[in-house]
Amino acid sequence: MRSRAHVLEGHPIHPMLIPFPIAFLVGAFVFDALGVISGTAGWYVSGKYMAGAGIVMGLVAAVPGLVDFLWAIPPESSGKRHARRHLVLNIMVIVLFALAFWVRGAPGVPPDPPILGVELVAVLLLAWSGFIGGTLVFRKQIGVDHRYAGAGKWREVRIPLRPGEPVAVPGAEALKPDQMLLVKAGRRRVVLARLAEGWAAFEDHCTHRGGSLADGALACGIVQCPWHGSQFDVRTGEVRAGPAKDGIGTYAVEAVGGEVRLML
Numbered sequence: 001m002r003s004r005a006h007v008l009e010g011h012p013i014h015p016m017l018i019p020f021p022i023a024f025l026v027g028a029f030v031f032d033a034l035g036v037i038s039g040t041a042g043w044y045v046s047g048k049y050m051a052g053a054g055i056v057m058g059l060v061a062a063v064p065g066l067v068d069f070l071w072a073i074p075p076e077s078s079g080k081r082h083a084r085r086h087l088v089l090n091i092m093v094i095v096l097f098a099l100a101f102w103v104r105g106a107p108g109v110p111p112d113p114p115i116l117g118v119e120l121v122a123v124l125l126l127a128w129s130g131f132i133g134g135t136l137v138f139r140k141q142i143g144v145d146h147r148y149a150g151a152g153k154w155r156e157v158r159i160p161l162r163p164g165e166p167v168a169v170p171g172a173e174a175l176k177p178d179q180m181l182l183v184k185a186g187r188r189r190v191v192l193a194r195l196a197e198g199w200a201a202f203e204d205h206c207t208h209r210g211g212s213l214a215d216g217a218l219a220c221g222i223v224q225c226p227w228h229g230s231q232f233d234v235r236t237g238e239v240r241a242g243p244a245k246d247g248i249g250t251y252a253v254e255a256v257g258g259e260v261r262l263m264l
Helices: 013-017 019-038 041-072 078-104 113-138
Strands: 156-158 179-185 188-194 199-203 217-219 222-224 231-233 239-241 250-256 259-263
Touching: 013 019, 013 041, 019 041, 019 078, 019 113, 041 078, 078 113, 188 259, 199 250
Parallel strands: 156 179
Antiparallel strands: 179 188, 188 199, 217 222, 222 231, 231 239, 250 259
16 A cells, blocks of 8 residues: 555555564563563663663654554555554553553662563563554555556545536546546545546445455456455446445546546
């Protein structure tokens, strides 16, 4: 997905940052536990500093993560629900480690059992959050550039919402056959597609789990959702292949005088 907030999205910043808070926070708990078990101050002193580094890196990694949450994930989709859980769990992890960090005090102070317990709970929540994050990447393909050959670069434009009135779509003329453009009008997300003969416009919302059809594959007038493979006829909105059972909405589109106009 490459549309939303082009500055941070669709590049490796978020994946590159994620390993740091995970390694530091898990390492902080392990080092603290080893220090208490062995009675060696060096272990839990290192754990204290690692916890601080993990909290800072967690906040840094949260910035591109929040960008993805707000703009990369299709609204009203199963991916959005997973992302909310992922967000809440990450906040809980940072809060718990920050609480343990603050209560513990100086680095030379060994963590007592309650602090280790708080860190253990935070690590377990981090594992749960990591599983959900993996689901978002590998199943929902959030932040992954997986477009098919010939699809062109991700394109997205905004137009005013004027119900019942045709509105010109800027940049549409650059599309080649079987390429798509995501059009945002108010809160509506509409996909404008160039076909071998003519144009089509349809909802950017798979009726199965809410995947973005603009990020799918278009061929021979059929668009395929990138999440679970549902296929729809872009002219009629009819389902051509499941798991989706309900069709998608379509919109009138016309090409006049070199302009492509969309009727919402």
